[in-house]
Amino acid sequence: xxxxxxxxxxCFLHNRACNEMAELxxxxxxxxxxxxxxxxxxxxxxxxxxxxxxxxxxxLFGVETSIAYDGIIGRAENINMVRLLKIKLKRLNRxxxxxxxxxxxxxxxxxxxxxxxxxxxxxxxxxxxxxxxKRLHADLVxxxxxIGASATRLVExxxxxxxxxxxxxxxxxxxxxxxxxxxxxxxxxxxxIAAYRFVHxxxxxxxxxxxxxxxxxxxxxxxxxxxxxxxxxxxxxxCAHLGTVHAPEMVAEIADLLIQHQRMSWCLCSGxxxxxxIISMRSSNPKAKAGKIIKKLVPDPxxxxxxxxxxxxxxxxxxxxxxAAAKLMQDFARIMGYDNAExxxxxxxxxxxxxx
Ligand SMILES: [Mn+2]
Numbered sequence: 001x002x003x004x005x006x007x008x009x010x011c012f013l014h015n016r017a018c019n020e021m022a023e024l025x026x027x028x029x030x031x032x033x034x035x036x037x038x039x040x041x042x043x044x045x046x047x048x049x050x051x052x053x054x055x056x057x058x059x060l061f062g063v064e065t066s067i068a069y070d071g072i073i074g075r076a077e078n079i080n081m082v083r084l085l086k087i088k089l090k091r092l093n094r095x096x097x098x099x100x101x102x103x104x105x106x107x108x109x110x111x112x113x114x115x116x117x118x119x120x121x122x123x124x125x126x127x128x129x130x131x132x133x134k135r136l137h138a139d140l141v142x143x144x145x146x147i148g149a150s151a152t153r154l155v156e157x158x159x160x161x162x163x164x165x166x167x168x169x170x171x172x173x174x175x176x177x178x179x180x181x182x183x184x185x186x187x188x189x190x191x192x193i194a195a196y197r198f199v200h201x202x203x204x205x206x207x208x209x210x211x212x213x214x215x216x217x218x219x220x221x222x223x224x225x226x227x228x229x230x231x232x233x234x235x236x237x238x239c240a241h242l243g244t245v246h247a248p249e250m251v252a253e254i255a256d257l258l259i260q261h262q263r264m265s266w267c268l269c270s271g272x273x274x275x276x277x278i279i280s281m282r283s284s285n286p287k288a289k290a291g292k293i294i295k296k297l298v299p300d301p302x303x304x305x306x307x308x309x310x311x312x313x314x315x316x317x318x319x320x321x322x323x324a325a326a327k328l329m330q331d332f333a334r335i336m337g338y339d340n341a342e343x344x345x346x347x348x349x350x351x352x353x354x355x356x
Pocket of ligand 1: 107
């Protein structure tokens with residue numbers, strides 16, 4: 001991109017963000033209370049986007065706003081993020097929904113399967129970066145799968161509205177973009193980089209470090225050892241079934257770790273949490289369509305989705321999970337073009353040359 005076109009692009013984005021601020025202003029006129037609904041087991045992108053939206057709505061439009069989620073926050077980084085950045089959260093299932101006259105679904109979409117907002121209930125605002133779902137009903141929909149994080153759009157709004165960006169919110173947004181795009185290396189584009197640069201000088205590096213390098217519970221190491229013992233490889237595919245996990249995010253965390261194997265370009269990781277099998281898929285190829293491929297793997301494609309290099313989904317379980325896990329591995333191999341994959345345990349793999 002040459003200098004002129006990037007300048008033109010920045011100008012276009014700025015104008016668009018200004019238009020969106022005007023639309024938001026109209027939406028929030030005469031509203032009393034706003035509820036921001038995050039996806040279940042919220043990740044840093046959902047948490048930061050929710051926190052930023054709450055501040056923006058309260059600061060600009062004077063509408064009192066609460067953030068709600070379902071599931072758990074189990075990952076040590078995310079627990080630190082909520083505590084250190086003072087993110088106030090409510091449980092969605094304990095909320096009286098009729099107290100709110102404006103609802104925003106953030107980093108997810110109504111009916112996406114990863115949030116507990118009732119599908120048949122109208123919501124007013126949707127902010128997301130996953131592929132747009134059919135039959136989505138909301139007054140305002142801001143969905144852009146080309147950006148790497150929902151947080152990027154929130155940053156653009158802060159920039160356009162020229163409002164102060166408190167250090168805790170800047171830190172949350174920075175951590176969100178960093179973790180969601182793996183330091184801008186995964187499904188990130190120019191807008192994510194620009195957003196990253198905008199929040200960086202306003203963020204607290206001290207808190208960012210505390211979030212990024214947390215102390216971890218013993219269970220973390222136990223799950224890690226257990227997972228490595230149950231990791232299988234076949235050609236460029238790596239697969240692990242974690243069994244019952246103490247925190248659902250552990251599945252994604254292990255998937256992020258396993259895809260770092262130098263000979264592997266696809267990873268599938270699964271785990272059981274409350275009668276559901278949670279699945280994470282990773283690819284090291286920026287052009288992989290993980291979000292589409294994972295839909296072939298689950299019985300209900302509405303229960304899965306994602307981006308090019310990472311995706312997630314779930315399967316509702318009836319009884320015994322072990323055959324389901326074995327079948328999942330074979331289905332994964334088949335989708336990748338191998339009908340009779342011979343999986344070998346990662347820990348018993350030999351003859352591997354290191355350093356290349
Ligand atoms: Mn996200």
